[in-house]
Amino acid sequence: MLKTKVAIQVISSDKLPEDTIMLGESYIRYWKIPRGQHVRLKFGSLRQHVKIIPVARFSGMRVSQSLAKKMGLPAAGSDRHHLRLHYKPGTGVLSLGPLIGVLISRDFPMTPDKPFGSITMFCKELVEACKAQGAFVFFFAPHHIGADTSSVQGWIYAGGWKQTTMPAPDVVNNRLTTRKLENSESVQRFLRETKQSHSTIVFNEKFLDKTEVFDALKADENLTRYLPESHLLRNYATLRSMCGKHANVFLKPVRGSLGKGIIRVSNLDGSSYQALHATPTGSKKTTYASLAKLYASLSVKMKSVRYQIQQGLQLIEIQKRPVDFRALVQKNASGNWVITSIVARTAGSQHFVSNLARGGTLSTVSAAVAKSNLSTSVNRLDTSGRLRSAALQIAKGIEEHIPAHFGELGIDLALDTNGKVWLLEVNSKPSKNDNTPLNEGKIRPxxxxxxxxxxxxxxx
Known part of the structure; x- marks a missing residue:
């Protein structure tokens, strides 16, 4: 077995000095670690010179309580921690980790059994996954960030949720849910300084705007076939032009999510138009005698909301309810994009958007396609493969054309009744509920x- 994972035991500082680590003989031989000499221990941003003492017939590592406290590891009496280990003789650095920090929007200290509200179970799932893989994870919110970015307050799980001081992590997974928090001075300073000073890797580092995505992908001739006509709605001329070309158009808030604020505009009889607004309880209809009057109503909203106007598509339906598909595309253990899951989402009754937050329901791709009004001339067996291929190509296109680091993307696709695949939008902070694979076990893929x-x- 490769000696890349080690069980760490925390013992009393009376029995072991802070600058000394006891390590199993087999690890020392495997990694060619100098015996009885000082090496540089690295755990996240923590750097400490320690002396390595070999221990025969022992397959773990012992550290003192005081060193464990600096590392943010729970003290003696807790379960042993299993972490990955590697040693580079050229630098004399013994690295433990990875230390992963998950940046979340808020915490609820007054409810210590559920400190992260609705995402607490997801956070516990991350803890269990880290334990299995030899990583250590903690969770922190913007208000935990202090002036010194070499450490941060955070939550760990050790028989229960506890707050402690942690070194800055090796990796930050940005799970912030609002742009306001993400763009705050403290968050931006923390991300900038930890990258510069500690080589911290940050992924899913920014929200994506709909206009940004479509403008970037338009530049890739291999991806234009997936893109419905789409523009930033700047003026009446753009609305008139799009409504002249398409029987239906969709207006989507550039920075919207979960189907909020979407408006479907339909030409009723050549002169009058209907605006269908997505609301939490259903669709709200408003009819306008002319497109100019509809735009006058819109222009009030446009003072505070920027809209992307998008070509309406004749999506496949199940019992007159539109169907689309959410692909979760992630980077894997080799740094390559892979499809982790792809599910069909059918809009709820009285809704024209499919988000689960709007009453949509999940099913497998094959089950949804089988029940849909997809043209009988289309090869239904090939549908899933074409959706997966499109999602992978789009993820690679985002990575190539948008200068930011993403580790996972929620890519919303659609099929029209002729079987053509279309891109609806890309989400850099995919919901942990909206893309849940069906019938999965405790730790999801x-x-x-x-x-x-x-x-x-x-x-x-």
Whole structure:
């Protein structure tokens, strides 16, 4: 067995000095670690000179309580921690990790059994996945960030949720849910300084705007076939031009999510138009005698919301409910894009958007296609493969044309009734509910993949 994972036992500082580590003989031989000499220990941003003492017939590592405290590891009496280990003789650095920090929007200290609200179970799932893979994870919110970015307050799990001080992590998974928090001075400073000072890797580092995505992908001739006509709605001329070409158009808030604020505009009889607004309880219809009057109503909203106007598509339906597909595309243990899951989402009754937050339902791709009104001339057996191929190509296109680091993307695709694949939008912070694979076990493949990619980028 390769000696890349080690069980760490925390013992009393009375029995072991802070600058000394006891390590099993087999690890020392495998990694060619100098015996009885000082090496540089690395755990996240923590750097400490330690002396390595070999221990015969012992297959783990012992560290003192005081060193464990600096590392943010729970003290003696807790379960042993299993971490990845590697040693580079050229630099004399003994690395443990990876230390993963998950940046979340908020915490609820007054409810310590559920400190992260609705995502607490997801966070616990990450803890279990890290334990299985030899990584260590903690969770922190913007208000935990202090002036010194070499450490941060955070939550760990050790028989229960506890707050402690952690070194800055090797990897930050940005799970912030609002642009306001993401763009705050403290968050941007923390991300910038940890990258510069500690070589921290940050993935899913920014939200994607719809206009940004479509403009970037338009530049790739291999991807234009998936793109419905789409523009930033700047003025009445753009609306008139799009409504002149297409029977239906969709207006989507450039920075919207979960189907909020989407408007479908339809030409009723050549002169009058209907606007269908997506609301939490259903669709709200408004009819306008002319396109100019519709735009006058829109222009009020446009003072605070920027819209992307997109060609309406004749999507496949199940009992007159539109169907689309969410592909979760992630980087794997080799740093390559792979499809982790792809599910069909059918819009709820009285809705024209399919998000689960709007009453949509999940099913497998094959089940949805089988029940749909997809043209009988289309090869239904090939549908899943074409959706997967499109999602992978789009993920690679995002990576190539948008200057930011992404580890996972939620890619929303559609099929029209002739079987053509279309891109609807790309989400850099995919919901942990909206893309859940059906009938999965306790630790979902998407969570395992996230840890594998964190290990890859951190060099473990």
């Amino acid at each position: 998407s969570v395992r993949m996230m840890i594998q990619y964190a290990r890859y980028v951190a060099g473990f």
